Every structure is written in structure tokens, then in C-alpha cells.
Amino acid sequence: MARRVALVNNKGGVGKTTTTVRLAEGLAKAGKRVLVVDMDPQGNASSMLGWFYDHGLKQPTISQAIRADTEGAAAGVIQPIGWDAPYAGRIALAPARLTLENRMAEAGVDGAWLRLDTALNGADDSFDYTLLDCPPSVFHLTQLALAAADDVVIVTEADIYAIEAAERVRDFVNVRAPKSLANPTLTIRGVVINALTTTAVQAEQRDSIRRIFGDLVWDPTIKHRTTLAEAGTDALPLTGPRTAEPRASFELLTASFLKAVPAE
Structure with a gap:
């Protein structure tokens, strides 16, 4: 059974999707089998992995699997990625597109927050890791991911608003998730500092992140590089x-x- 890890921040634009995709790449290069579940209706993780919706083929997406509310429904939406790389076959994708927003309307339905967990049960057993790329919120789509996850990785930038959003995620996971999402073992395993520049302000904010989150902050800090953004845009x-x-x-x-999240 895969170990499920949700990558989260309550603020957009912090590099969460880039981190998800590049960790999937790194894990695959290390010989691990990885499923990326795109839980953001923008579908950026899907496009970065070389997947594009074809209106003629009408490929299924994670939205249909959640809506089905049946055990293992995600197996029917898992697809190969579009990269040409020797390790690409070890990465699979449950893609997303804007229709995923329709699931937001189900937030008030009894037990709806369990539907992703239900859809993944049995469907990700052949993988070592399932990485859940969450939208920039702690609302229903993210709660679906957190209810299904074993672990959380917070991705942030050295920016005061991103840090405050990271703290909101920490508090949600530690205080609300055990009761509201019936997931008492959900644990924050790491904090990734992304897109660091050489400014003094960012250095101060980086140090602030380390003071707030302590040993949870992983090394290395990811520096801002245009080539990284270009690789993502070009899939x-x-x-x-x-x-x-x-x-x-x-x-x-x-x-x-x-080291922090060993495979089960």
C-alpha cells in the first residue's frame, strides 16, 4: 500500500506543485513507484507531467473518481505521464481539470470528505508513494486529500504571507484534522522552503521559518531558478x-x- 503524502499551503504561488512534481521525479529516479494525484482544478501538476486533456478521448480525471464514491474508483483514472525519460514509467498520474471544482458543491454532503480516500483504497496499492498536490486552501478539496493522507509536507516561500499560510495549515492539521477529518494519525513530516532569492529580507524570513518550524524544515532550501520554472512550463x-x-x-x-517519510 502506498504511503500518501499531501503537499499543502494555504497560499498560492509558493511552488507547491513544482515541489510535488520534482519530488515525484526524484523518487522515481531513486527507484520508487509514485502516483501523483492532482487535487487542484487548475491541473498544473497534470500539465507539468505532460498530460493534456483531449476532448475527443475524454480521459477520466480524479473528479469522476471522487464523484463515484466507490472503493478503488481511482484505478480507472490513473494514466501514464507524458515525459520521455528512463524513469517516467515509474510515475503515474490521476489528473485534474476545472471540472474538479464541481466537487466543492458536495462539501456539505454527509461523509463527502472521505470520498478521495474511498476512491484510492486499493487503487494505489502498487505504488510506494502517492503524492497529493493540493489547491491553495484548507477547504473541501484539500480536506479530501488530508482525510486520505498519512503525512503532510508544507511548502512555503520566505515571505510573511506564505509563512502565515503555512502556520494555518499546521494548526489545521494538528488541531482540526484529528476530529473534523477523523484522521488522528495525520502528521506533518516536513517543511520545504522554495524559491529563495539572495535578498536580505528573504534571508530574514527564511530564518523565521526555521525558528517557527524547527527540525521540520528540510534541507536543502530550493533557490529561485528560471530554468526550473521553464522546465515546468514546457512539461x-x-x-x-x-x-x-x-x-x-x-x-x-x-x-x-x-528519510522523513520512509515507504511502508
Whole structure:
């Protein structure tokens, strides 16, 4: 059975999706089988992994699996990614598109927050890890992911608003999730500092994150690099000399992940 890890922040634009995708890449390069579940209606993780919706084929997405509310329904939406890389076959995707927003209307339905867990039960047994890329909120779609997850990784930037949002996630997981989501063992395993620049203000905020979250902060800090953003936009793996620095950073971050979140 896969170990399920939700990557979360209550603020958008902090690099959460990039971190999800690059950790999936790093884990696959380390020989792990990884399922990425895209829980953001923007579908950015899906497109970064080279998946694009074809109106002719009408590929199923995670929205249908959640709506089905049946054990293992996600098995019917899991698809290969579009990368050309030797390790790409070890990464699979449960994609998302804007229709995932329709699931928000079910937030008040009794037990609806369990539907992703129900859909994944049995469907991700062949994977070592299931990475759940959450939208920038702690509302219904994120709660679906947190109810299904074993662990949480908070992704943040060295920015006061991103840090405050990370604290909101921490408090939600530690205080509300055990009761509201009936997931008392859900645990925050790490905090990733993303897109760090060389400014003095960011250095101060980085130190603030380390004071707030202590040993939960993983090394290395991911520096802001245009080549990393370009690889995501172009739906490419981190290969070649231009991406050597971010590739090395995410390989080290993958080592931190494996240490903090060992496969079951």
C-alpha cells in the first residue's frame, strides 16, 4: 500500500506543485513507484507531467473518481505521464481539470470528505508513494486529500504571507484534522522552503521559518531558478546541463523526503 503524502499551503504561488512534481521525479529516479494525484482544478501538476486533456478521448480525471464514491474508483483514472525519460514509467498520474471544482458543491454532503480516500483504497496499492498536490486552501478539496493522507509536507516561500499560510495549515492539521477529518494519525513530516532569492529580507524570513518550524524544515532550501520554472512550463523532466543546479537540489530534497517519510 502506498504511503500518501499531501503537499499543502494555504497560499498560492509558493511552488507547491513544482515541489510535488520534482519530488515525484526524484523518487522515481531513486527507484520508487509514485502516483501523483492532482487535487487542484487548475491541473498544473497534470500539465507539468505532460498530460493534456483531449476532448475527443475524454480521459477520466480524479473528479469522476471522487464523484463515484466507490472503493478503488481511482484505478480507472490513473494514466501514464507524458515525459520521455528512463524513469517516467515509474510515475503515474490521476489528473485534474476545472471540472474538479464541481466537487466543492458536495462539501456539505454527509461523509463527502472521505470520498478521495474511498476512491484510492486499493487503487494505489502498487505504488510506494502517492503524492497529493493540493489547491491553495484548507477547504473541501484539500480536506479530501488530508482525510486520505498519512503525512503532510508544507511548502512555503520566505515571505510573511506564505509563512502565515503555512502556520494555518499546521494548526489545521494538528488541531482540526484529528476530529473534523477523523484522521488522528495525520502528521506533518516536513517543511520545504522554495524559491529563495539572495535578498536580505528573504534571508530574514527564511530564518523565521526555521525558528517557527524547527527540525521540520528540510534541507536543502530550493533557490529561485528560471530554468526550473521553464522546465515546468514546457512539461519537461529535469535533464541536461541547464537544469543541473535545480536537479541536484531536488535530488537532495528527495533524500530528505525518504528519510522523513520512509515507504511502508
